[in-house]
Amino acid sequence: MNDRMMKAVLYDRYGGPDVLYLGRVPRPEPSPGEVLVRVRAFSVNGGELAARAGRLRILTGRKFPQRVGLDFTGEVAALGAGVTRFAAGDRVWGVLGRTSGFGSAAEYVTVPAERIGPVPDGLDPVDAAALPVATTAVTALRDKTGLRPGERLLVRGAAGGVGNAAVQLGRAYGAEVTALARAANLDFVRGLGAHRAVDHRTVRPAELGRFDVVLDTVGTDLRAFRRLLDPGGRMVTIAFDLERPVASLGYLAAGAVHGRGRVRFFSGNPTRADFDDLARHVAEGRLRPAVDTVFPLEETAAAHRALEAGGVQGKYVIRVA
Structure with a gap:
């Protein structure tokens, strides 16, 4: 198996959850100032459902395949030039920035170092994935x-x-x-x-x-x-x-x-300081994760379908094996 490739959730046309499929794409490499994160879990968000359905095509365009996934938790796999705050193996969470689009529904993701923060001790990846938003x-x-x-x-x-x-x-x-x-x-x-x-x-x-x-x-x-x-x-x-x-x-x-x-x-566009503040809220007991259901990566379409049906209590989280 080519270790330069990775699994990712993709879609080749706008539509319902059934357009999603698990494919393979090149694994990204971190540019200067970026971090490569091995994704352990991510959650499903309303904005990506609207994008997948084509309701935001004025922003997302007509170039396919397109990706889903906005937030993530995982471990640092590699550092781009100039990144000194993190080290390989650090447990982190983050949100892709406004200019990055979607794409965290994958085995790896690159993100600017200022868009992630350390996950609080004692919080497992699935629970942590309910909190970046x-x-x-x-x-x-x-x-x-x-x-x-x-x-x-x-x-x-x-x-x-x-x-x-x-x-x-x-x-x-x-x-x-x-x-x-x-x-x-x-x-x-x-x-x-x-x-x-x-x-x-x-x-x-x-x-x-x-x-x-x-x-x-x-x-x-x-x-x-x-x-x-x-x-x-x-x-x-x-x-x-x-x-x-x-x-x-x-x-x-x-x-x-x-x-x-x-x-x-406004739309959320968190920075490192926001993630530090989030971690303090968790550590002080002000905020706890609310996970409704956990799905495997292969069932991302089912998670989209569930969120569209309504009635979620907290977050639907996808575990990346």
């Missing part, structure tokens, strides 16, 4: 909204990857947390620390009350949730309406500068 929740609450003790926080999509972390961190920061989720997930989000858990299918936004901070992970009905902000309130969303992308992004652009209660859209 939590850096988005940290950034949303710490930097984008400046959540303060005693404030009222609404988390929409509270059972998902970013949402479950936001519930935990909101509670740890001293906020009063309301979690919106499916009925089947209400006990789950209560267990994460939510003071109030609400079935999003049976309660209209206007009936939820008033909030100082709204964190949205869904991207639809943004006007309705913005109206829940008290004076001085802040709202951030990490998603937009994929059925109406132009109108949704236009509203977000206008909402960032006009009207009562600004709405900010």
